[in-house]
Structure formats: C-alpha cells, structure tokens
Amino acid sequence: MPTPILALLIVVVALYGVQLGLAAWGFARVRRAPGPAPPDEWPSVSVVVPARNEADDIDTCLDSLRACDYPDDKLEIIVVDDFSTDGTPERVRQRQPAGMPATADPVRLVKMAAEQPENGNHKPAAVATGVDAATGDVILTTDADCTVPSTWIRSMVRRCTPETPFVAGPVAYEHADRFLPRLQALELMGLIGYGAGTLGIGLPTFCNSANVAYRREAIDALAAAPNGAAQDELLLQHVAYDTERDVTFNPDPAALVTTAPTSSFSGYLAQQARWAHMGLRYPFVLPKLMVVGLWAAHVALFLACAAALALPAWREPVLTVFLAKMGVDALLAVPPAKHFGQRGLLRSAVPTELLLLVAVPIVGIVGTFGPLEWKGRELE
Numbered sequence: 001m002p003t004p005i006l007a008l009l010i011v012v013v014a015l016y017g018v019q020l021g022l023a024a025w026g027f028a029r030v031r032r033a034p035g036p037a038p039p040d041e042w043p044s045v046s047v048v049v050p051a052r053n054e055a056d057d058i059d060t061c062l063d064s065l066r067a068c069d070y071p072d073d074k075l076e077i078i079v080v081d082d083f084s085t086d087g088t089p090e091r092v093r094q095r096q097p098a099g100m101p102a103t104a105d106p107v108r109l110v111k112m113a114a115e116q117p118e119n120g121n122h123k124p125a126a127v128a129t130g131v132d133a134a135t136g137d138v139i140l141t142t143d144a145d146c147t148v149p150s151t152w153i154r155s156m157v158r159r160c161t162p163e164t165p166f167v168a169g170p171v172a173y174e175h176a177d178r179f180l181p182r183l184q185a186l187e188l189m190g191l192i193g194y195g196a197g198t199l200g201i202g203l204p205t206f207c208n209s210a211n212v213a214y215r216r217e218a219i220d221a222l223a224a225a226p227n228g229a230a231q232d233e234l235l236l237q238h239v240a241y242d243t244e245r246d247v248t249f250n251p252d253p254a255a256l257v258t259t260a261p262t263s264s265f266s267g268y269l270a271q272q273a274r275w276a277h278m279g280l281r282y283p284f285v286l287p288k289l290m291v292v293g294l295w296a297a298h299v300a301l302f303l304a305c306a307a308a309l310a311l312p313a314w315r316e317p318v319l320t321v322f323l324a325k326m327g328v329d330a331l332l333a334v335p336p337a338k339h340f341g342q343r344g345l346l347r348s349a350v351p352t353e354l355l356l357l358v359a360v361p362i363v364g365i366v367g368t369f370g371p372l373e374w375k376g377r378e379l380e
Contacts, residue, residue: 016297026200046136050126052082054144082126151254169211184261193336196249206233276367298360
C-alpha cells in the first residue's frame with residue numbers, strides 16, 4: 001500500500017478517533033453529573049406530538065403519555081394532525097378514555113388543515129403549530145410512533161431550568177432481537193452517545209426530536225432557526241451558540257423514549273438520508289465540520305476496503321485501521337448501551353460496523369444532494 005495513501009487514511013481515521021474519544025469523555029461527564037433538585041413547584045407543561053398518517057401507532061403513544069406521572073392541572077398533550085390521510089385525527093378523538101369527561105382529558109387535537117391549505121415545511125411546521133397552540137411554560141416534543149415511560153415528563157422537566165432552557169433526551173429502538181433492527185438499535189446508541197457527548201464537552205451537534213424539552217424563553221431562538229428536516233437540533237445549536245443559556249443532555253434512564261426501527265434496508269437508508277439532510281445546512285461552522293468529519297472517515301475507509309479487495313498488499317494495513325476504528329466506536333457505543341439497558345446489543349458490533357461502512361457514505365451523498373421524501377412529501 002503506498003505510504004502517502006496509508007498516511008492519509010491513518011490521519012483521517014485518527015481525527016475521527018479524536019472526535020469520538022472526546023465525545024465518549026463528554027458522555028461520561030454527562031452521565032456522572034448530578035441532576036438538579038426537583039423544583040418547589042412544577043411548571044405547566046405542553047407535550048407536542050406531530051402526527052402524519054400515524055393511525056396505527058397513535059393509540060399506544062397517547063396511552064403512554066396519559067399514564068405519565070405529572071400534575072393533571074399542569075399538563076396538556078397537543079396532537080398536531082399534519083394533513084393525515086389515514087384517519088389519524090379520528091383515532092385521536094375516539095381514544096378518549098372511557099368515563100373521562102372531554103374537559104378532563106389532557107389530549108387536545110390541532111388540525112393544520114383548519115389553518116392553512118398545505119404544509120410546505122413538513123414536521124418543523126407541524127411542531128411550530130403545536131408550540132403556537134401550547135400554553136405550558138415548558139414544551140416537550142415526541143413522535144406519534146413513540147412510547148414514553150411514566151417518569152418521562154418529570155425527568156425532563158426537572159432538568160429544563162431557566163438557566164438551561166434546552167434539554168435533549170435519550171431514545172432507543174425496540175428491536176425484539178431481530179437482526180436488522182438490532183443493528184439499527186446499536187447504531188442509535190452510538191448516535192445518542194455522540195450527541196450527548198458533544199453536549200458534555202460544550203460543542204453541541206445534534207439531538208433526536210423524539211425526546212426534547214425546552215422552555216418558553218428558548219422560543220426566541222426557535223424563531224431565529226431556519227426551517228429544516230432537523231429543526232430541534234437547529235434549535236439546540238442556536239441556544240448553545242447564539243445565547244448565554246446552557247443546553248444539556250438528560251442521562252436518566254427514566255427519560256428513555258422508545259420507538260420502532262425501520263423494517264427494511266431501503267427504509268433504513270431513506271431514514272438515514274433524511275437525518276443527514278441538514279448536515280451541510282447547519283448554520284454554525286463547528287458542528288458542520290464535526291459531522292462532515294464523521295462522514296469523511298467512513299468514505300475514506302470504504303474506498304480503502306474496496307481497493308483492498310483487489311489489492312492483497314492493502315489488506316493488512318486496511319484491516320488494522322478498520323479494527324482501530326471499531327475500537328474507537330466501542331468507546332462511544334458501549335457506555336450508553338450499558339447505561340440504558342441495551343448491553344445485549346453489543347454482540348452485534350461487527351455487523352453494525354460493516355453496515356455503517358457501506359451505509360454512511362451513501363446516506364451522506366443522498367442526504368446532501370439527492371431527492372428525499374417523507375410520508376409522501378418531498379423534502380427541500
């Protein structure tokens with residue numbers, strides 16, 4: 001293997017290793033940091049749930065939200081019907097608990113179609129509609145295909161203080177020990193660890209919109225953030241880099257939100273491409289460079305592995321670098337997997353690494369340059 005090419009490969013993967021090593025250290029800091037004491041008086045809370053064609057899952061989501069342990073007079077749950085065509089709003093209306101007066105049900109349905117002819121900005125606009133309708137001092141967001149534990153609201157709100165008005169929370173996949181879902185679940189643990197870790201070192205990058213809390217004071221930053229497929233991580237960045245307030249990650253397992261992964265490889269690639277969609281559109285240079293660095297390391301290693309298939313002299317050095325990358329990835333993925341009760345996923349480390357080696361270069365390109373669609377609508 002030519003020395004210049006090997007040196008370049010080592011440098012790219014080494015920079016990747018430094019970045020993930022810092023994120024792993026940041027996750028350790030976040031995990032050990034003591035949470036604030038419960039407030040003397042719990043604030044009012046609005047849970048915003050954007051929903052588009054979620055008739056099959058919305059019942060389970062709302063049942064878990066209604067079961068949350070939070071003062072009834074300080075909680076509202078706003079389901080935003082984002083032009084559904086499958087009867088989602090009807091399911092919301094029909095699922096009012098038996099015997100509960102309509103005025104006592106915390107769930108409120110907001111239909112976007114009643115206010116505008118279409119939704120050109122997709123999920124961010126649906127969330128914004130819910131925020132506009134919300135009355136709570138603290139806004140929580142989750143997705144209509146998610147399930148939350150009964151402790152979720154208290155755990156997130158406890159950390160969402162005036163000094164720290166934005167809190168990102170953990171998300172895990174329900175995998176039922178199936179092969180592709182297990183790989184996605186382990187990858188998600190790594191992403192959660194990276195997002196939490198970059199928060200822990202003061203260089204926030206991204207979060208998962210299925211588990212976010214922010215105070216009313218942060219809405220000014222929301223207004224400044226451009227519309228996009230990853231509105232919540234843009235809000236995270238704006239609060240972190242444009243204001244004097246803090247942002248944080250909630251490592252409490254009692255705040256773990258769960259959802260189902262995609263069922264097919266093509267669906268997985270499409271989902272990952274949507275997640276990568278905003279990478280080059282980040283408004284701040286540092287998080288943009290960090291995300292591009294993650295992608296570049298996978299591209300370099302993928303090209304080297306492809307060449308090594310035809311060039312025997314490349315195989316040993318490329319394999320060595322690949323194993324080194326696996327070790328770095330383990331530094332980041334193992335702690336959150338153990339912390340959030342996902343230790344069993346670690347036996348899928350090798351196939352997950354092979355999946356990432358192929359998938360990350362593809363989704364980076366498709367997410368940046370290719371046409372993307374979400375639930376029948378093209379993303380801009």
